[in-house]
Amino acid sequence: MALIExxxxxxxxxxxxxxxxxxxxxxxxxxxxxxxxxxGPSGSGKSTLLHILGFLDRQSGGTYxxxxxxxxxxxxxxxxxxxxxxMGFVFQTFNLLSRTSVLENVKLPxxxxxxxESQWDMxxxxxxxxxGLSHRMDHESAKLSGGEKQRVAMARALVLxxxxxxxxxxxxxxxxxxxxxxMETIQKLNEEHGHTIILITHxxxxxxxxxxxxxxxDGRIDKDEKVLRRRRSGEFIK
Amino acid sequence: xxxxxxxxxxxxxxxxxxxxxVLTVLGIVIGITAIILVMSLGQGAQNLILGQIQGIGAKxxxxxxxxxxxGPTDFVSMFTDSLKDSDLTALSQKTNVPHAASIMPVVFGSxxxxxxxxxxxxxxxxxxxLFASIYNISVSEGRIFTDDEVKxxxxxxxxxxxxxxxxxxxxxxxxxxxxxxxxNFKVIGILPKQGQSxxxxxxxxxxxxxxxxxxxxxxxxxxxxxxxxxxxxxNVPQTVDDIKTTIxxxxxxxxxxxxxxxxxxxxxxMQTVGTITSVLTLFLAAVxxxxxxxxxxxxxxxxxxxxxxxxxxxxxxxALGATENNxxxxxxxxxxxxxxxxxxxxxxxxxxxxxxxxxxxxxFLAVNWTFVFPVGAAALGLGVAAGVGxxxxxxxxxxxxxxxxxxxxxxx
Numbered sequence: 144m145a146l147i148e149x150x151x152x153x154x155x156x157x158x159x160x161x162x163x164x165x166x167x168x169x170x171x172x173x174x175x176x177x178x179x180x181x182x183g184p185s186g187s188g189k190s191t192l193l194h195i196l197g198f199l200d201r202q203s204g205g206t207y208x209x210x211x212x213x214x215x216x217x218x219x220x221x222x223x224x225x226x227x228x229x230m231g232f233v234f235q236t237f238n239l240l241s242r243t244s245v246l247e248n249v250k251l252p253x254x255x256x257x258x259x260e261s262q263w264d265m266x267x268x269x270x271x272x273x274x275g276l277s278h279r280m281d282h283e284s285a286k287l288s289g290g291e292k293q294r295v296a297m298a299r300a301l302v303l304x305x306x307x308x309x310x311x312x313x314x315x316x317x318x319x320x321x322x323x324x325x326m327e328t329i330q331k332l333n334e335e336h337g338h339t340i341i342l343i344t345h346x347x348x349x350x351x352x353x354x355x356x357x358x359x360x361d362g363r364i365d366k367d368e369k370v371l372r373r374r375r376s377g378e379f380i381k
Numbered sequence: 382x383x384x385x386x387x388x389x390x391x392x393x394x395x396x397x398x399x400x401x402x403v404l405t406v407l408g409i410v411i412g413i414t415a416i417i418l419v420m421s422l423g424q425g426a427q428n429l430i431l432g433q434i435q436g437i438g439a440k441x442x443x444x445x446x447x448x449x450x451x452g453p454t455d456f457v458s459m460f461t462d463s464l465k466d467s468d469l470t471a472l473s474q475k476t477n478v479p480h481a482a483s484i485m486p487v488v489f490g491s492x493x494x495x496x497x498x499x500x501x502x503x504x505x506x507x508x509x510x511l512f513a514s515i516y517n518i519s520v521s522e523g524r525i526f527t528d529d530e531v532k533x534x535x536x537x538x539x540x541x542x543x544x545x546x547x548x549x550x551x552x553x554x555x556x557x558x559x560x561x562x563x564x565n566f567k568v569i570g571i572l573p574k575q576g577q578s579x580x581x582x583x584x585x586x587x588x589x590x591x592x593x594x595x596x597x598x599x600x601x602x603x604x605x606x607x608x609x610x611x612x613x614x615x616n617v618p619q620t621v622d623d624i625k626t627t628i629x630x631x632x633x634x635x636x637x638x639x640x641x642x643x644x645x646x647x648x649x650x651m652q653t654v655g656t657i658t659s660v661l662t663l664f665l666a667a668v669x670x671x672x673x674x675x676x677x678x679x680x681x682x683x684x685x686x687x688x689x690x691x692x693x694x695x696x697x698x699x700a701l702g703a704t705e706n707n708x709x710x711x712x713x714x715x716x717x718x719x720x721x722x723x724x725x726x727x728x729x730x731x732x733x734x735x736x737x738x739x740x741x742x743x744x745f746l747a748v749n750w751t752f753v754f755p756v757g758a759a760a761l762g763l764g765v766a767a768g769v770g771x772x773x774x775x776x777x778x779x780x781x782x783x784x785x786x787x788x789x790x791x792x793x
Contacts, residue, residue, distance in 0.1 A: 194787045199700060220704045227702020234790065238697045242397045254386055255702040299701070 153204030183359035231300030290321025408676025413727025415669035421735035423662025462603035507594025523570035684777035696789025716774025724766025
């Protein structure tokens with residue numbers, strides 16, 4: 144069974160009677176441990192797709208199963224629990240609590256996890272170590288560089304060891320060097336820690352770090368291809 | 382999420398907007414301060430008044446001429462000459478009022494007192510030697526006049542401290558002669574400084590035998606009051622009935638509605654005063670409570686702004702696994718912590734102000750005031766403050782909890 148099963152997915156927004164389709168008849172599977180990039184120009188529906196995949200939004204038609212279950216199999220509270228324990232999110236704009244330390248930011252998902260408080264520090268420190276920011280642990284997150292901020296966000300996504308990490312344009316707000324470091328970390332998480340990764344991007348260079356690219360155009364899958372010559376973090380060019 | 386961490390999260394939220402939190406809490410601080418101040422001062426005033434009434438003794442029964450005024454304009458009823466010597470004689474008979482331990486007729490008025498070139502107008506109080514024990518006062522110098530002096534129309538006077546100071550600023554007037562209504566009185570006793578009293582300021586009074594007062598000072602044949610002390614507190618109601626029967630017999634009154642006198646007990650007076658001050662305090666507290674309401678609306682206002690401003694944070698927390706309840710709890714706790722903190726500050730400020738006022742009253746105005754910290758009001762104030770936070774915090778908190786995570790994350 145694939146971790147992600149998407150079948151004939153539709154999403155239509157309704158605004159004052161006007162229907163705007165954002166996702167049309169999309170079907171694909173993602174296996175455990177895969178690193179998939181969803182690529183497309185802005186407005187192509189890739190963010191909408193990510194929101195549905197992350198249980199942040201509901202589809203209008205078709206089915207989406209995550210780990211064998213649809214959103215309707217869960218209550219509102221259980222969905223929050225699934226997002227908390229099984230999914231990690233990395234956003235383009237980092238979304239860190241600015242006047243809070245790196246450690247506290249990374250702890251944020253633990254607050255809602257039901258894990259004993261005595262474990263929190265240890266788990267957060269481990270995640271911060273995995274993104275190589277141990278020396279910045281007690282820094283206020285607002286004072287970090289963009290690349291560092293995104294790595295804090297990644298540590299936050301990792302802290303509960305989720306089955307999948309959704310990264311929405313993670314390099315979009317970064318200079319090429321920082322972006323390169325972030326992509327290096329994502330590849331490492333995939334290859335060394337076995338996390339399934341869904342990466343949303345509009346840049347071919349970034350997408351080519353994945354094993355597979357799903358091209359989206361006007362809400363439909365344009366192409367779904369394996370990356371023949373994967374970019375390694377060292378050759379990242381923006 | 383544990384309660385401890387919920388608190389920590391809420392506190393963090395407040396700390397990141399320190400000045401706003403302080404301004405928000407101000408309304409609650411003012412409201413609670415006002416309530417505590419009013420309650421504390423009200424309690425203090427009540428204690429003061431009741432203490433003074435109690436000082437006269439719960440066994441004391443007062444008989445006044447006239448009838449209970451029927452309204453505020455019915456003051457004619459109060460100025461009659463219905464209490465006479467014959468009443469004193471009748472009341473003094475053990476068979477009529479068996480439980481009367483002592484009876485004192487009282488006449489009073491105001492006449493100028495003169496010593497050398499100084500003049501002062503004290504309240505002249507004519508009574509018997511019993512006045513000191515009935516009003517629970519004693520002399521600081523000299524003595525009280527005796528029964529013999531009362532019977533012999535002696536020209537002796539016991540003066541209050543202010544009377545002494547006004548007539549002779551240099552020292553004690555003990556054994557000196559002062560002139561009251563043209564007659565020489567020997568000062569045989571001086572009262573210590575007592576402070577303001579509700580119904581009679583002892584400092585500004587001069588006590589003389591009632592016989593002398595009737596005959597030579599006021600020229601009246603009747604009494605302004607009669608004070609009866611029952612032997613025990615339990616016998617007060619019986620004694621009141623006996624007094625009424627005796628005076629009615631003496632005045633040939635058959636219909637109690639036509640009484641030309643009325644009887645009051647200290648217990649009744651205390652009850653009346655107690656009720657009045659309590660109602661007054663409650664009324665003032667209610668006025669102060671309005672400011673709490675305004676403060677609560679202020680909290681709601683700011684919390685709504687805060688929720689809007691922190692839309693992204695809410696979206697993020699939801700994306701990371703916060704449930705609606707988690708978000709609701711966080712924002713509700715922020716509101717409750719704010720108001721409870723405001724309540725605590727308000728209690729401290731209110732109590733401090735009240736203490737300051739009691740200090741001023743006792744040190745500078747010589748009022749026998751005791752500072753009262755209204756524990757009940759403080760607990761209530763804290764509860765009300767937290768309640769205000771809960772009530773006015775729930776709407777913004779619900780708004781926060783219902784935000785859709787994607788809308789919230791997109792919010793700029």
